[in-house]
Amino acid sequence: MKYIHVKSLSKYHPGYKDRTLQWAKIYFNMIQGDPDFELIENEIDKWRYIAMILLELKAKNPLPNIDRYWISKGFNLAIRGVDDTFKALSSFIVHVTEAEMLCYVDKDKEEDKDKDKEVDIKSLSKEYITYAEVFYDYNYKHFPKHLKEWVIKSKAKQMINEGADEIRKLIEIDKYSFEDVKKVLHWAVNDDFWKPNVIRLTGLRNKSKRNGNMKFTNIATKALVDDITNEEYTFECPDKCKGDKSVKSKLPNFFSTCSVCGTPRVQI
Numbered sequence: 001m002k003y004i005h006v007k008s009l010s011k012y013h014p015g016y017k018d019r020t021l022q023w024a025k026i027y028f029n030m031i032q033g034d035p036d037f038e039l040i041e042n043e044i045d046k047w048r049y050i051a052m053i054l055l056e057l058k059a060k061n062p063l064p065n066i067d068r069y070w071i072s073k074g075f076n077l078a079i080r081g082v083d084d085t086f087k088a089l090s091s092f093i094v095h096v097t098e099a100e101m102l103c104y105v106d107k108d109k110e111e112d113k114d115k116d117k118e119v120d121i122k123s124l125s126k127e128y129i130t131y132a133e134v135f136y137d138y139n140y141k142h143f144p145k146h147l148k149e150w151v152i153k154s155k156a157k158q159m160i161n162e163g164a165d166e167i168r169k170l171i172e173i174d175k176y177s178f179e180d181v182k183k184v185l186h187w188a189v190n191d192d193f194w195k196p197n198v199i200r201l202t203g204l205r206n207k208s209k210r211n212g213n214m215k216f217t218n219i220a221t222k223a224l225v226d227d228i229t230n231e232e233y234t235f236e237c238p239d240k241c242k243g244d245k246s247v248k249s250k251l252p253n254f255f256s257t258c259s260v261c262g263t264p265r266v267q268i
Contacts, residue, residue: 003062003096004052004086012053024057026050036091044080045088051075052093062096124164127178130262132163132201138189139199146199163201170204170216184216187223194219235265 006012012024040046055073056063063069070082086093136159140150149155170176188194198204204216211218236246237258244260246268257264 002065004056004065005062005094005096006049006053006056007092007094009053009056013057021057024054026053040088042080042084042088045085048075048085049089049092052089065095124161124168128164128167129160130257131167131182132160134257134264135163135185135201136160142189143196143199159200159202166201166204174205174214174216176216176220180220181216184220184223188219191222194222234268236268237261237263238266239263 012026014021014023014025037046037049040049051073052063065082067077067082071077075082086095136147136150136156140147144150147159150159167178167181170181171178185198188198198219204219205214207214208218213221234246234248237244237260239258239261241258241260241263244258247265
């Protein structure tokens with residue numbers, strides 16, 4: 001059996017892999033602005049191409065080139081045959097065999113792995129970077145053997161960026177607020193069980209084999225159950241920067257940074 005593969009399919013992928021795809025990156029300038037697309041004379045072929053993009057993204061595999069498949073997806077072959085469409089879309093699609101299809105799938109998986117390893121530094125908020133730095137500086141004092149690379153400048157920078165990116169994903173993808181993330185982690189580093197299990201920020205989004213929840217979700221759930229004390233502690237910038245407000249926490253070892261100078265606040 002032969003298959004149809006959309007060239008440069010990855011540019012239409014929205015980027016997330018932890019949920020069912022609901023949309024694709026198909027921009028307005030594709031309809032008016034892409035010279036190759038505008039040269040497709042038959043409007044049926046244009047809309048079939050967009051359909052192929054969505055179908056392959058959804059299937060995560062090249063599409064089987066058999067009439068009953070196209071008919072099942074709403075292609076009216078009585079109006080225009082698929083061979084005519086393929087000819088019109090020769091700049092956008094390729095025919096692949098079953099063996100070649102596996103190569104495309106494996107290649108996409110490898111590209112996904114590489115993308116997962118990369119951290120887009122430009123997308124990281126300074127707040128996340130500062131928090132990650134303070135977090136590791138705090139944990140290094142308690143677990144120096146587990147964080148030996150923290151004293152190596154290049155390694156420390158990588159840890160900070162990867163940790164900040166993990167925080168970004170918790171906020172942008174998992175929809176936690178930054179305040180919630182900080183509160184949960186502040187609780188965790190003071191909890192006897194979780195303290196040695198949150199030495200690093202990376203891995204907070206890993207799924208538990210026990211209940212399928214993210215590690216962070218399990219920590220947050222436990223934090224809500226245990227956080228029943230009414231006693232609060234106040235923390236402020238040691239330099240008393242003008243414009244920075246003191247914060248309160250139920251945790252005696254709570255750590256946060258001054259909103260003005262970035263220095264860790266101290267208990268008063």
